[in-house]
Amino acid sequence: MAIQVIKDKCVGCGACVGACPFSAITMKDGKAEIGSACTACSVCVAKCPVQAIEKTADDDVVDLSAYKHIWVFAEQRNGKLMNVALELIGEGHRLAREISDDTKVYAVLIGDGIKNLADECYAYGADGVILIEDPLLKNFTTDGYTKVIYDAIQEFKPEIVLYGATHIGRDLAPRIAARCNTGLTADCTRLDVKVSSYIDFAKKNTTLDTSTLDPNDPSTGIKQTRPAFGGNLMATIICPRTRPQMSTVRPGVMSKREPVQGATGELIEYKPAIADADIRTKVVEIVKSAKELVSLTDADIIVSGGRGVGGPEGFDIIKQLADKVGGVVGSSRACVDNGWIDHSHQVGQTGTTVKPKIYFACGISGAIQHLAGMQNSDIIVAINKDPDAPIFEVADYGIVGDLFKVIPEIIAEWDNAEALFEASEK
Amino acid sequence: MAFKIIVCAKQVPDTNVIKINPKTGTLIRDGVPSILNHDDANALEEALKIKDKYPDTHITVVSMGPPQATDMLMECLAKGADEGVLLSDRAVGGSDTWATSNALEATIRKIGDYDMIFAGRQAIDGDTAQVGPQIAEKLGLPQITYVEEFEIADNMKDITVKRQLEDGYEVIKVQTPCMLTCIKELNEPRYMSIGGIFDAKNKPMKVWSAKDVEVDLKKVGLEASPTNVFRSFTPAPKGKGVVLEGDTEKDVAKKLLVGLKSKHVI
Structure with missing residues (x-):
């Protein structure tokens, strides 16, 4: 058993510090920190007014620090990148720099014979591309794409994975999140890492009282804002205990970066373990509707x-x-x-x-x-x-x-x- | 020939009539009717169409929610479903989609055998579209989302669907058992009949607790949910602009164009 502070929830009130019979808790950067004197007595768990302290079985605790970098599912259809993929690469680029100087944004490019799209990903801000190619991955299937992305997540352990909230992204992301036993927030319209940027956003666009937020809060958990109740209410969602943190983001909401022609990056060719039997649905045909495409x-x-x-x-x-x-x-x-x-x-x-x-x-x-x-x-x-x-x-x-x-x-x-x-x- | 079909349905507040208290910024729930979620009505209708063709088909509608969600399940029975199952327990309250799908997975396992699960694509209160696919993942089923046309062959095994895309559709084949999430283009839900309402009262309606479905309590409810609400608020109203006035429509149109030009948008 262990006692853990959920940094995103901790408001730094110090109630736990005085409550601890072993003086094991100190405040560091405005957050409670559990020291080595802790006996897991759990007195602090009950004392915390915001339920930011929890007792967990050791095997339940996800080592959050093992996860690093941001992934963007670079959705392509018929060899063409979706606009939302480029928008998310731009957003991932911005968030990566907010997390730390050495955090990178990777575009995850899946298909068959689509290596040429990597340059476009770099041009729009990707530091790297994870290329997953196989004839079985030519068209999107839930089973195929879920398997290879899940396997890659297990190997590389990204901190954040972003998907476009398209008819494909919204099919795929919940499936992967469930397999990873992590949280997923749907249809986000705003993402923040730094509390200070969240405060700036909230002040400009919302009725939220930001006085309880500390702009110097060092936590870098992603704050995912989305409409709820048909847009009547906005909610900001966090995923404090599990990794990767995952969001689908509405197309058209984030801004693309100005493309830098000739930009390059790190190419990781990931060999997928995929067999015909893994894919239980069969795409017979993909039909573009005759009706004019409304862009x-x-x-x-x-x-x-x-x-x-x-x-x-x-x-x-x-x-x-x-x-x-x-x-x-x-x-x-x-x-x-x-x-x-x-x-x-x-x-x-x-x-x-x-x-x-x-x-x-x-x-x-x-x-x-x-x-x-x-x-x-x-x-x-x-x-x-x-x-x-x-x-x-x-x-x-x-x-x-x-x-x-x-x-x-x-x-x-x-x-x-x-x-x-x-x-x-x- | 008879199928066993499970339909996942949710009772939701009618978000079209929800209003915000402008002073407190909170939702006004009083007087807001609770309804069968729109896409779920399409899911039920597709199951009922199969039952129309194969009358021995058995349809179980499953839901999770407060005790009054049995009202919504009664509506489903009155439309022609055979059995209602509601998982209702404080222990599952506050669940996010991960925890909700754990609870519904356990409920469906308890119900047992099935050929197909139909669910709505998404509920109008959360709009996440995540619970259907997450139940499918936990039950180990293939899924097809955004189903706009459905057909099952006489061998009772081969399913062909049209899955909606933003700019068209794809034709997909799958075999039972599977999860299908439905959209409004799929069908036109029927109304309850008088006879159906009468019959519904004699159909089985089960209300189960978390203990009844033997779900791991560490996997459901607010505490177990990987996502938490950090803050919630109402969007700030955009600053009000100007109302253009003039003697004729032409005058007003001219003022508009001057305005658009002055803002450099044309």
Whole structure:
């Protein structure tokens, strides 16, 4: 048996120091530390007001210090890296430097004949690439990818593993986390290592009272922030006792680094132990839908329609504006649920998270689940008949009016913007 | 021909009607209805469609939650499921997805034999989509998530599904036993019938404790969960912008374009 302090939970109140009958506990860097005089009597466990001290069987304690470096699952489909993989390499790069100077970010590249993608990983900030190639790994399968990543984790022991919250990442990550008996946080929209960066983020973007957080806290456990209850609430999750710490991250949320052409890094070719019998599902075919690919996450301008467009034909005017401004068509969940438009257009908590330069919300009331997916847009323009619609609370420019009358005027005046602006300056 | 099917379902607050108390920043739960989670309704429907075709099929709906979650299980029975099993115990309260899947794994092992497990892709209160795959891992089953079309051959063994991708789908073959997680594109859930509601009262409804399912108590509940909530808060409202006014729609459109130009976004 042993007594262990969960550093991420410890608030440094010192209650345990006075309670210890053997004077075995001291404060170091604002955290309790159990010294060699400890007899595992457990008096401190009960005394701790924040349940930061626990008694564990020796074989249950994971040696956290044995785990090092950050891994990013560099998801590729058909030989092309997903955008979210590049975003996460950038985020992993940032977090690695927050942990320590010698912490690296590795892209884990899995497939067959995809070695050429390593350069792209380096260009976007990967210090190294773990390349796992086999004909059986050409297409994603839950069984195949879980096995080889799990095996590699056992061998290399990364501290953090990040996955894109894609239909593949969300299938794979829970399976690996369960096999590793570690925690996984889904659909994160913000990651922090240093408490000081978490405080900065919280002050800028949230209502959280940060006075109980210590900016000099030396702990480097990852703080994973995600929406819950349909975006009504944000929760920050920690994984204090097990490793690796794992998160899936929503596509479109993190920023890619500026690519450095010609960048190189450490290449680790990991030989997978994989056999046909390991894979119990068979991918018969992969079909790209004939419908136009809606790339909401890459769009600079999104024109979205909501219930106010009235029906499927109401999206004609939305499409006209999108075409005029070089944007793509988005939608609220209500329209998708009503069958007015395909789900691939859906913006929001259960759809796609977007942050375009301009977001036009047309006839969208602004349910919290929708706001959760678009409120980080640079500029939000709301057009709605109802002056009390919640969408106006987040809009940079609000127009109370009939979208069928307002949008044609925006289309008509769009090319005159320069002249109108110059005229207004005079 | 008869299948044994397990459906995993969760009772959830209807997040579409949840509101935030702007003063305290906490959720207002009063008056928020509890419902059968959307994707789980699709999971149940797919099982019921199999039962429509093979009437001897036996469907057990399993859930974990407070005692009142039997209301949701009654709804499932009224729709046509044969048996409800609720794991309800304070010892499993506060479980994260790892601990929840341990508890449900034990519950399903206790139920015993099955050909297929259908679950919803994710629950609307947590939106994690993790519990289905994690149960599959612990039961040693192959899984297919995001199922939008399902077909089982007459040999009762070979399953073909369409699995949704962001830009299309993949066709996947698997054999029973397996775990399938379902999305709304899969089917249109049926309503309860009057006769079904009447029949439901006579169907078995089991409420089990952690002891009943013989789960290792070191693997369930808040304390055992590898993830913990560090902080929770409400998102800060974005600063309110300007409402553009004018005599005509054209005037307003012009003001908007001047504004967009001044912000250098066009």
